[in-house]
Amino acid sequence: MNKKIKLCPSILSADFSQLGDDIQRLERAGADMIHIDVMDGDFVPNITIGPPVIGSLRGLTKLPFDVHLMITQPDRHLEAFRDAGADIITVHAECCPHLSRTINRIRALGASPSVALNPHTPAEYLRWVLGEIDMALVMTVNPGFGGQTFIEAMYEKIGAVRALADGVGLPLDVEVDGGIHAGNIERIIRSGANIIVAGSAIFRAPDMRAELDAYRAAACAAEQNS
Numbered sequence: 085m086n087k088k089i090k091l092c093p094s095i096l097s098a099d100f101s102q103l104g105d106d107i108q109r110l111e112r113a114g115a116d117m118i119h120i121d122v123m124d125g126d127f128v129p130n131i132t133i134g135p136p137v138i139g140s141l142r143g144l145t146k147l148p149f150d151v152h153l154m155i156t157q158p159d160r161h162l163e164a165f166r167d168a169g170a171d172i173i174t175v176h177a178e179c180c181p182h183l184s185r186t187i188n189r190i191r192a193l194g195a196s197p198s199v200a201l202n203p204h205t206p207a208e209y210l211r212w213v214l215g216e217i218d219m220a221l222v223m224t225v226n227p228g229f230g231g232q233t234f235i236e237a238m239y240e241k242i243g244a245v246r247a248l249a250d251g252v253g254l255p256l257d258v259e260v261d262g263g264i265h266a267g268n269i270e271r272i273i274r275s276g277a278n279i280i281v282a283g284s285a286i287f288r289a290p291d292m293r294a295e296l297d298a299y300r301a302a303a304c305a306a307e308q309n310s
Contacts, residue, residue, distance in 0.1 A: 087257060087278035089303040090116035091296055092150055094261070094283035096132065097230045103137070104144045106287070113293040114300070117148045117172075119261070119281045121227075122165070124155040127179060128228035135161070135168035142169030150281075152200065152261070154227050155179065159186055166193040174198035174221050174259075177209045187216045198259070202227065203235050207244035214254055219279065220245050224272075225262030231284040234263030239275045246276025266298040273306035 093115050098106040107118055120138060125131040138149065151170035155161065158175045165173055173195045180186045183199065190197035198219035201209060203226055210220055222242050225232035242260060249256035260272055261281035269280060280299060289295035 087255065089273065089300070089307070090257075090279045091299055091303075092117040092119045092259065092279055092281045093286045093296075094119040094121055094230070094281050096121045097283035097287040099287075100133075104141060107141055107145050107147075109292060110286075111145045111147050114296045115147060117150045117279070118145065119150045119152060119283075120170075122151060122153050122155060123228065127156045127176065128154045130228045135164040138165065138170065139168035148172060150174070150198075150259075152221065154200075159189065162186070162189055162195075163193060166190075166195050170195055172196045172198055172219065174200050174219070176200045176202065177205060178202055184213055184216060187213055191216075198257075201241075201245075203238060203241075207241055207248060210245060211248055214249060214252060214256065217256070219257040219259055220249075221259040221261060221281075222277070223262055224260055224264070227262070232263050234268055238262075239271060242272065242275040242277050266295065266302055269299050269302040270306040270309075273303050274309070 093110050123130045123132045148171040149169050150172040151165050152174045156179055173190045177199050187197040196218045199217050200221035202223050224234050224238040245258050257279050258277045259279035260277040264282040265285040286295050
């Protein structure tokens with residue numbers, strides 16, 4: 085795997101009363117992207133933010149917005165999220181009966197399409213759309229809340245997704261989200277991921293930059309040892 089490692093902090097664990105300040109802190113601390121979790125209280129048991137909030141944040145940073153739609157009917161809202169400033173739009177395979185159509189709509193809107201899989205959705209679901217997406221998101225916790233523990237079986241699944249892409253020669257970004265911290269990043273990278281989403285561990289850290297630097301150092305160590 086020669087994909088560039090990117091750190092993509094999630095603002096799910098930020099202080100929602102000062103989201104703008106927290107996003108700018110992440111940029112100064114060395115983040116590569118900003119992960120924005122959108123939840124509808126239906127597909128997952130939580131409700132977060134929508135296009136108006138994302139639009140209000142867009143002008144505060146030049147970092148790409150990686151918008152993860154954990155909603156039951158994403159097709160209804162793709163244009164609104166793109167207009168709000170989403171650079172990457174991730175939809176869940178579990179929510180899209182016509183997944184290829186949804187992916188193609190995202191690209192037609194000018195965003196980068198990505199597909200997420202819940203922990204117990206097989207990697208094989210991606211086989212038929214691999215050539216249409218730029219990124220796959222492997223959920224390593226059951227989505228809905230921050231601060232959960234990484235599901236150990238997901239190391240194998242990360243590897244399965246990377247193997248699918250490598251098997252057909254596609255330079256797919258493999259993103260991982262859930263229960264990630266400096267202590268498990270090296271194994272996650274060795275398993276095949278190259279985009280790391282972390283939230284609570286970053287926002288709880290006394291020094292956000294030092295935490296991100298530790299992640300990057302662990303990622304570099306994983307590449308050197310692989």
